[in-house]
Amino acid sequence: MDRFDPIESMARMRHEFGEHGGVNMCIETSTTFTVMDADTMPEIFQGRRGPDTGGCYLYGRHFNPTVYVLGRQMAALEGSEAGYCTASGMGAISATILQLCESGDHVISNNTIYGGTFALFDEFLPRKAGLDISFVDATNLAEVERAFTERTRVLYVESLSNPTLRMANIPALAKMAHDHGARLVVDNTFSPLIVSPIQLGADVVVHSLTKFVNGASDIVAGAVCGTTDFIMSMMDVRCGSLMLLGPTMDPRNAYEISTRLPHLGLRMIEHSLRAGVFAERLDQMGIDVIYPGLERHKDHALFKSLAHPDYGFGGIFCVDLGSVARANEFMELLQNKDRFGFMAVSLGYFETLMSCSGVSTSSELSEEDRKRAGISEGLVRISIGYTGNLEQRWAQFEHALGEMGVARKVT
Numbered sequence: 001m002d003r004f005d006p007i008e009s010m011a012r013m014r015h016e017f018g019e020h021g022g023v024n025m026c027i028e029t030s031t032t033f034t035v036m037d038a039d040t041m042p043e044i045f046q047g048r049r050g051p052d053t054g055g056c057y058l059y060g061r062h063f064n065p066t067v068y069v070l071g072r073q074m075a076a077l078e079g080s081e082a083g084y085c086t087a088s089g090m091g092a093i094s095a096t097i098l099q100l101c102e103s104g105d106h107v108i109s110n111n112t113i114y115g116g117t118f119a120l121f122d123e124f125l126p127r128k129a130g131l132d133i134s135f136v137d138a139t140n141l142a143e144v145e146r147a148f149t150e151r152t153r154v155l156y157v158e159s160l161s162n163p164t165l166r167m168a169n170i171p172a173l174a175k176m177a178h179d180h181g182a183r184l185v186v187d188n189t190f191s192p193l194i195v196s197p198i199q200l201g202a203d204v205v206v207h208s209l210t211k212f213v214n215g216a217s218d219i220v221a222g223a224v225c226g227t228t229d230f231i232m233s234m235m236d237v238r239c240g241s242l243m244l245l246g247p248t249m250d251p252r253n254a255y256e257i258s259t260r261l262p263h264l265g266l267r268m269i270e271h272s273l274r275a276g277v278f279a280e281r282l283d284q285m286g287i288d289v290i291y292p293g294l295e296r297h298k299d300h301a302l303f304k305s306l307a308h309p310d311y312g313f314g315g316i317f318c319v320d321l322g323s324v325a326r327a328n329e330f331m332e333l334l335q336n337k338d339r340f341g342f343m344a345v346s347l348g349y350f351e352t353l354m355s356c357s358g359v360s361t362s363s364e365l366s367e368e369d370r371k372r373a374g375i376s377e378g379l380v381r382i383s384i385g386y387t388g389n390l391e392q393r394w395a396q397f398e399h400a401l402g403e404m405g406v407a408r409k410v411t
């Protein structure tokens with residue numbers, strides 16, 4: 001079988017024309033939709049008629065035509081049967097878990113995940129929904145295997161863990177989950193196009209579209225990709241997590257994001273290229289850098305065996321400055337003196353974004369949990385942008401390193 005190519009898959013998707021034959025699709029802003037005969041209405045409520053069965057739309061919190069186009073584009077990107085979009089990545093993650101689990105069910109999660117997701121699993125869902133969660137080191141397959149119980153419904157990982165950039169062995173984890181009657185859910189926010197989790201055996205892919213997919217740090221959004229049955233179940237009027245919890249994407253945002261998808265591939269290539277150059281040079285200088293593209297990275301071979309070769313190793317690398325104080329000093333120098341990027345959370349922006357994970361996006365983890373996850377105190381996560389000239393950017397970065405007294409040249 002030909003290897004799945006996400007760009008080809010997106011290109012093959014039927015182009016959705018605008019109302020007047022415009023090359024762009026129209027934005028459907030209506031929050032409610034007419035039916036031509038009254039009998040259609042109960043059929044929509046019963047789930048017998050819908051966007052794919054008779055072209056029937058109901059209400060803006062249910063399917064919206066414009067949001068559904070972006071959902072189909074995300075499904076094409078991920079190679080899933082279906083997809084739908086949400087108001088945020090957290091909306092996608094929480095709705096997915098709640099759809100797959102009943103109160104009392106068990107979820108196994110990697111212990112190194114985005115801090116908000118960690119808090120959702122560690123505090124919120126156990127307290128509010130009665131879920132039982134086990135955190136494991138998902139790179140240790142024996143540990144994952146031992147964590148399964150009779151009630152395990154979900155195994156949850158990020159394709160590349162935030163912020164430590166460990167690669168999930170998706171085929172092995174999918175097999176394990178399926179052997180135990182559970183589903184593998186993968187957050188692919190860090191590696192759109194680079195990794196195709198559904199093609200590797202995952203059941204559901206979730207995304208924060210706020211990051212690389214949108215790419216401009218101006219829209220908060222999310223997506224869920226999976227089987228048609230699963231996406232439809234999330235819209236069920238009696239028991240659907242998207243329909244009833246209502247993390248609805250605005251159709252204007254769906255339109256905006258869909259106009260940025262065509263250049264996602266070009267952007268990922270440039271993010272990866274620059275991250276790769278910086279990581280190699282830092283490594284050669286003897287600086288503690290984490291990047292899956294480095295041969296000495298623990299998951300370099302696994303990454304190469306699972307990822308599409310055309311989009312590199314991702315746009316994020318981490319450097320360890322040893323302490324929070326030194327991490328802060330370094331980021332202040334970079335932002336305020338060298339004009340290199342922004343000291344801000346998030347990632348996937350065209351400008352560089354940098355944050356000290358332990359005191360920001362992983363601060364929801366306790367000190368002990370951070371240690372277990374391998375998140376050192378002075379770890380600075382850098383999402384490399386592609387504005388300006390690579391060599392000028394490197395000169396700015398190298399200057400800040402020099403000011404910090406860490407520019408030890410090995411060569």
Ligand code: PLP
Nearest residue numbers: 088089090114162189208210221
């Ligand atoms: N998943 C990952 C890996 C993230 O890094 C984030 C946010 O930083 C989220 C999910 C949550 O996404 P959002 O902020 O769009 O809700």
